[in-house]
Amino acid sequence: MTETQETGIDPVEDTKARVLAAALPNVVFDGWTDRAIADAVRDCGVDPGLARLAFPRGGIDLALAFHWANDAALARRMAEADLGALRYSERVARAIEMRLELVAPHREAVRRAAALFALPIHAADGARAIWHTADTIWTALGDTSEDVNWYTKRATLSGVYSATVLYWLGDDSPDMEATRAFIDRRIGDVMQIEKVKARFREHPIGKAVMAGPGRILSHVRAPGQGADDLPGRWRR
Known part of the structure; x- marks a missing residue:
């Protein structure tokens, strides 16, 4: 029986955690590649077979492991943070700032990951x-x-x-x-959209739309509300 067992x-x-920790210093030079994994496996002395199980698709899985690890760290940090005195929009802004603060020491690794995820083959x-990060923030809030x-x-x-993230990668301000400031502007834009949507729902035309064609949206349910593992469900 192994020590971990x-x-x-x-x-x-x-x-996965050990290889990621060993690979991060070299990702700056090698990118999120199979070579980065191979060097990390050698450096940290893990079993190569377990490494293949941990990263079956190679570098892309290593980049995702980095992303998931920072989302998990964000969830822990938000659980410990006292955001009660902030307005809701300010809490969202602070959560985004926290996520960036976590990866600030690895800016070049984030840049490399952004380039990798921008490739059509890895766009999904x-x-x-990104969706997982957004879900982490909303769940924590x-x-x-x-x-x-x-x-x-x-x-x-x-x-x-x-x-x-794209703005931050080019930001050299103290x-x-x-x-x-960019975050505040983007969230301000979203709040304006929400205000317009609220006014539309209160307008007679909006009420008619929501009672007619828009009623279809009332049947949509979030994941976890049904009896299966689909990413959501439809209520009859």
Whole structure:
């Protein structure tokens, strides 16, 4: 029995964490590649077979492991943070800032990951990663949406976060001042859209639309509300 089995630690997850830690210094030079994994496996002395299980698709899985690890760290940090004195929009802004602060020491690794996820072959992985970050933030903020709003909140935040990351990669201002201002502007834009949507719902035409064609949206349910593992469900 291995040491990780004796302690109850998943050997694949343990391998993933160790390889990622060993690979990060070299990603700056080698990118998120199979070579980065091979060098990390050699440096940290993990079993090559477990490494193949941990990263079956090679470099793209290594980049995703980096993203998931920082999302998990964000969830822990938000659980410990006192955001109660902030307005809701300010809490969202602070969550985005926290996520960037976590990866600030690895800016070049993030740049390399952004370039990798921009490739058409990996675009779906990139979209899934950004969505996961948005979901992490909304879940940590206590979002209780069970209808179509579950999707629209995450879709909107995904757009704000992805734009912010690209802006941040080129930001050399002290303490991310320019990026923080950029976040405030983007969230301000979203709030204006929400105000327009609220006025539309209160307008007679809007009420007619929501009672007619728009009623279809009332049947959409968030994941976890049904009896299966589909990414959502339709209520009859």
